[in-house]
Amino acid sequence: MKVLCTSADSLPASMRPDEQAFAFFRTAGREGVGNIANKWRSQLKRKGFAPDSVTWDFVQFCLAACAADLACPRENSADGWTRVIELTIGLHEPMRWVGFEEHLAKMLKLLTGDYWTLHFVAGGEAPPTGKVTSLPHDCVCLLSGGLDSLVGGIDLVSGGRRPVFVSQLAHDDSVKQGKFANRLGGASAHWQWSHGINFAGQREPSTRARSLAFYAFAVLAASRIEGERVQVFVPENGFICINPPLVPGRVSSLSTKTTHPQFIAMMQYLLDELGCRVVLELPYRFKTKGQMLQECRDQSLLQGLACETTSCGRFRTYNRKHCGRCVPCMIRKGAFHAWGPNRDATVYVHDSLAASDKSSGPDDAMAAALAVLTMEERGLDRFLGATLAFAGPDERALYRQVLSDGLVEIEAVLRRDGVL
Incomplete structure (x- = not known):
């Protein structure tokens, strides 16, 4: 090809x-x-x-x-x-x-x-040559419209930082992105862009490389901020960063590596060697989604916006509704459950994992249940296998803990719904 x-x-x-x-x-x-x-x-x-x-x-x-x-x-x-x-x-x-x-x-x-x-x-295009003006920001924060990026933005602003938010246009999520950015920093603190890739012929739907456009936009945004090294924050919980395969058949690229620490490290090496003054930050790589919600610096603001975020891996399949049964939805449900009772007002196609229809895709609830049972019967390390081989000794224990805690959050929802 x-x-x-x-x-x-x-x-x-x-x-x-x-x-x-x-x-x-x-x-x-x-x-x-x-x-x-x-x-x-x-x-x-x-x-x-x-x-x-x-x-x-x-x-x-x-x-x-x-x-x-x-x-x-x-x-x-x-x-x-x-x-x-x-x-x-x-x-x-x-x-x-x-x-x-x-x-x-x-x-x-x-x-x-x-x-x-x-x-x-x-043969590439030359850079644009606009009339540059200084911007009142001190960092860049990715804003996808998801729950993690909302928490990341809230924490930065509540901590006194002045981020510019960068989003990749994504259908209905684009409106949410604008609303969240406006609440956090104002309309002038938000840039929404699209890769706009058009061609005749068949398109591959897995889009594993789509996140590269997001990183491109972030690095471009950082070029407008003064400073020797501009931080680009990638707010993603540690469980999804690692994204361990729940069953042996979901290894390699069958599980997305968009924010995997190894991938981020390889990209940082490239940026450093090229002389690009950007530092990629994974501030929540040792936190679960539930811990992010619990520790968010502005609980009132988070409570008002959290349920409007998008997490579902099949959001478009279900006409812009959370399916309630894919892995991202289970992690979302587990996070809300850990955050506190009656906080999750998200509309799910399948409220219960036990009663969900299996005909529309893989049985993610069963895969999660098998992962939990494997951890309980054989131990966490047997379940993880070589998942953490990339990490040095100083960080491996921290990643191990966040994966253990993340499975516990998912397990709570599985048991609540009677799957386990």
Whole structure:
């Protein structure tokens, strides 16, 4: 599977029949060529963005990887899941990236489970050259519309920080993102962007690389903030950061690695080596979702907004409602249960895990129950296996504890609903 992403002017005169091509930031006007974030570069210029070449090429790299992820259907691979992707990316300063190909291939394999080959060539778009004005912010915080990002924003603002919130446009969640940002920092403290990847043909629905666009937007936002090192906060609870497979069949990329500490560390290494002045922070990597709710700095504000957040992995499948039975929904239910009685006013398609319909997808409740039973009968370490092999001795015990506590929160809901 071959993908080319470059500026419209740098596209070859004739396209290879086995390669999907994309043009950055404008349409190429050629049949079979997709586009990425059409007109976004000119919009950024009008908004006063003038990032350096390192930041801008990082954005182009991330968006290109997202495009390749979407354009390469897994069902066409040899095993129906694992792909072999050859991605050529046009950058503004490609020579900076020479030597990072192997590191990036490993980073993308961790994220998507695929085998990547990367080529960096001249032909990317130049950075926008807007008239830059200083902004009254001191950090960046990702704001997805989910419960964890809401807690992260509340904690930062309550602690005296002045974050700019960055969101990836996501259908109905976009309205929620705007509401949360407005309550926390005002409308001027929020940027919502979309990767805008468009092309003819089949799209891969698993979108394991989609989070790269989120990180690209965050690093771009950080370019507008003064300081030697700008913190980018990624608010995610530790259980989901690690995302341990509940059953042996859910290993590798079958469980998302979007905020996995190993992936974050690999991305931080890249940013540091390129000279990008951004520090990625995982402030809740040793906290469960329930502990995040319990320890949030503004309980009143959290209580008023928590139930409006989105956690469900099948939200679109159920017409913008929480299914109540996927793994993210179970973790959400467990967190609210740990937070206190009668706090969860979320509308679930399936209020009870015991009575939920199994026909629409995997039986996640049973998988969670098996995980809990495995932990009880054989011990936590037998359940975790090599899950924590990435962690050093000083942090392994902390990750082990958060995974244990996270399973306890899920177990409480399973027992409440009569699954266990």
